Amino acid sequence: MRLLFVADPLEDFKIAKDSSFTMMREAAARGHMLFACEPRDLVWERGGRVTARLRQIALTSDPTAWFTELETPSTPLAELDAVVMRKDPPFDSxxxxxxxxxxxAEREGARVFNKPAALRDHPEKLAILEFPQFIGPTLVTRDAGEIKRFHAEHGDVILKPLDGMGGMGIFRVGPDGLNLGSITETLNKGGxxxxxVQRYLPEIVQGDKRILVIGGEPVPFSLARIPQGSEIRGNLAAGGKGVAQPLSARDREIAxxxxxxxxxxxxxxxxxDVIGDSLTEINVTSPTCFREITDQTGFDVPKMFIDALEAALRRT
Structure with a gap:
């Protein structure tokens, strides 16, 4: 098969932990042809189809030069077997x-995973609103008065922007309310x-668990991202320690x-993303942790993904 990964620049991949790289490696091991491009390479003109300037790549065993490249002319996406959208956030314009x-490109016959409309319909912070039975006390607003009221009710809260990633812009305000007004002004840009805003979940000390769901089925292990030192954020990008562990009964119920x-x-x-028993986010753009879970448990997450991708293609 001819698989296209729409992603960040290949030169920026950190292959020791990059989930997209593990997908590519598994696909290449099965004999699939690999292509890559960035979103900026996508082109459409009236009378034609969505095309992209593709980079056909072959993987190497050298971690410092992990791929070789063949020049590929602009190609309609509909002529490929699958397009895997793996561009990292932010989800900007x-x-x-x-x-x-x-x-x-889908209208023209391309098969895109995850589906573009589904990516738009599931903003990663707000998608949890559909499942209130699994989330803790949560407020979504731009109103400073509502934030003050929510803090007064719950005492210890987390505030975060809707477009952040990797723990960026997350603040905790305790019962003393110190800096609540200033933090609110910073995040809501004056309204x-x-x-x-979410009630602080003390279970974060045991980790912010990433549960991967592939083809509707959960990977049997999560990666608990545990805050280190005085940090409140478990995100790996914020210095959290990743520890793989079996899914709990509540994790399985949610998944x-x-x-x-x-x-x-x-x-x-x-x-x-689950803290304690509470769902906190649903990540759909480029979920990670494939490498960490596979290395620590032996469960082959990339294999499960490529199996699911191949099965989805057989159904279409």
Whole structure:
């Protein structure tokens, strides 16, 4: 098969932990042809189809020069077997435009994973609102008065922007309310931007668990990202320590409920973030932790993903 990965620049991949790289390696081991491009390479013109300037690559065994490249002419995406959208957040205007170009490619016959419309319909912070039975006390607003009221009710809260990634822009305000007004002004831009506020979950000390759901089925291990030192964030990008562990009964309940729903909407891969017993985010753009879970448990996450991708292609 001819597989295209729409991603960040290949030169920026950190292959020791990059989940997209593990997908590529598994696909290459099965004999599939690998192509890559960035969202900026997508082009559409009236009378034609969505095309991209592709980089055909072959993987090497050298970690410092992990691929070789063949020049490939602009190719219609519909002529490839699958397009895997793996561009990292932020989900900004350019990401939004890329999903529309990929959706046009779908109309022309391309098979895109995750589906572009589903990416737009599931903003990673706000997607949890659909599943209130699994989330802790949560407020979404741009109103400073509502944030103050929520803090007064719950005492210890987390505030975060809706477009952040890797733990960026997350603040904790304790019962003393110290700096609540200043933090609110910083995040809501004086009432111009919406923020999320959640009751602080002390279970974060045991880790912010990433549960991968592939083809509607959960990977049997999560990666608990444990904050280090005085840090409140477990994100690996913020210095958290990743520890793989079997899913708890509550983890399985959440994943088994959401998995079939998300898969039916065209989300072949999703990453559920759970602290304690509470769902906190649904990641759909480029969920990670493949490498860490595989290395620590022996469960082959990339194999499960490529199996699911091949099965999805056989159904279409």
């Amino acid at each position: 350019e990401y939004f435009y890329a999903t529309h170009l990929l959706q046009q 111009a931007q919406t923020v999320m 088994s409920t959401l998995g079939p729903i998300l898969a039916a909407r065209g989300l072949l891969l999703a990453g559920l």
